[in-house]
Amino acid sequence: MKNNVENRRNFFHLHLISDSTGETLISAGRAVSAQFQAYAAIEHIYPLVRNRKQLLLVLQSIDREPGIVLYTIVDQDLAHALDDRCRELGIPCVNVLEPVMTTFQVFLGSPSRRRVGAQHALDADYFARMEALNFAMDHDDGQFPEDYDQADVVLVGISRTSKTPMSIYLANRGIKTANLPIVLGMEPPESLLKAAGPLVVGLVATTDRISQVREHRELGATHGYDRGHYTDRATIQEELKYARSLCARHGWPVIDVTRRSIEETAAAIVALRPRLR
Numbered sequence: 001m002k003n004n005v006e007n008r009r010n011f012f013h014l015h016l017i018s019d020s021t022g023e024t025l026i027s028a029g030r031a032v033s034a035q036f037q038a039y040a041a042i043e044h045i046y047p048l049v050r051n052r053k054q055l056l057l058v059l060q061s062i063d064r065e066p067g068i069v070l071y072t073i074v075d076q077d078l079a080h081a082l083d084d085r086c087r088e089l090g091i092p093c094v095n096v097l098e099p100v101m102t103t104f105q106v107f108l109g110s111p112s113r114r115r116v117g118a119q120h121a122l123d124a125d126y127f128a129r130m131e132a133l134n135f136a137m138d139h140d141d142g143q144f145p146e147d148y149d150q151a152d153v154v155l156v157g158i159s160r161t162s163k164t165p166m167s168i169y170l171a172n173r174g175i176k177t178a179n180l181p182i183v184l185g186m187e188p189p190e191s192l193l194k195a196a197g198p199l200v201v202g203l204v205a206t207t208d209r210i211s212q213v214r215e216h217r218e219l220g221a222t223h224g225y226d227r228g229h230y231t232d233r234a235t236i237q238e239e240l241k242y243a244r245s246l247c248a249r250h251g252w253p254v255i256d257v258t259r260r261s262i263e264e265t266a267a268a269i270v271a272l273r274p275r276l277r
Contacts, residue, residue: 012039012068017046019074022072022172042216045168047168065216067091071093132152133171136179141180155179157181158210170266201269203254
């Protein structure tokens with residue numbers, strides 16, 4: 001029991017909210033997280049948050065899994081709404097660019113124009129990243145499987161193998177990425193098996209790692225959710241065994257993400273298919 005409590009303390013939720021691609025924010029969040037080696041951040045990345053409807057979905061996620069909130073949002077009404085809700089929840093909320101922007105304004109004696117994504121040049125690479133990011137968000141968690149042939153990469157894996165953050169990271173490099181959960185005993189959709197375009201990669205991790213991360217997932221409002229079954233190590237072992245056999249059967253390469261950073265996993269994926277470089 002003591003070890004279980006200690007393991008829980010080693011994880012925290014990190015919510016990264018941006019009205020653009022989120023590259024600046026992700027880099028800042030990971031740079032700081034790396035300074036606290038005794039803790040691992042469970043990242044929740046929300047790019048392109050530009051209206052109240054989108055922000056509401058983000059706030060609902062923060063309500064379910066409170067933690068540190070970092071954001072880069074130019075719209076002051078949205079920023080204030082986010083600040084106010086985090087204050088009500090009693091959790092830290094930081095506008096990463098605001099202190100730097102204020103320093104510039106004071107020194108230069110001129111207010112900023114507060115343009116969304118102003119650091120990005122509107123060139124072909126930028127639009128490729130935006131298209132890839134929209135694709136990743138639309139095709140998260142098995143959505144629109146009929147589009148898999150349009151993807152550069154399709155990530156498959158059981159729950160909590162970092163499929164979504166990996167998809168967002170690759171998208172920020174202009175790589176159109178979809179991800180699909182592997183469910184014990186269920187075959188992948190025919191559209192994936194017939195797709196000729198994408199590189200399909202299986203993501204796995206150790207049983208302990210997945211169990212620990214799942215311990216922090218609050219799904220109490222989800223119908224039929226069985227926390228004991230979800231975090232049970234024997235069940236996770238069966239899920240991983242099935243995922244590996246599925247990948248072996250279809251000739252899909254497998255990457256163990258247990259001790260890899262997002263960047264290291266991305267490099268391994270790119271190396272598997274030179275045309276993604």
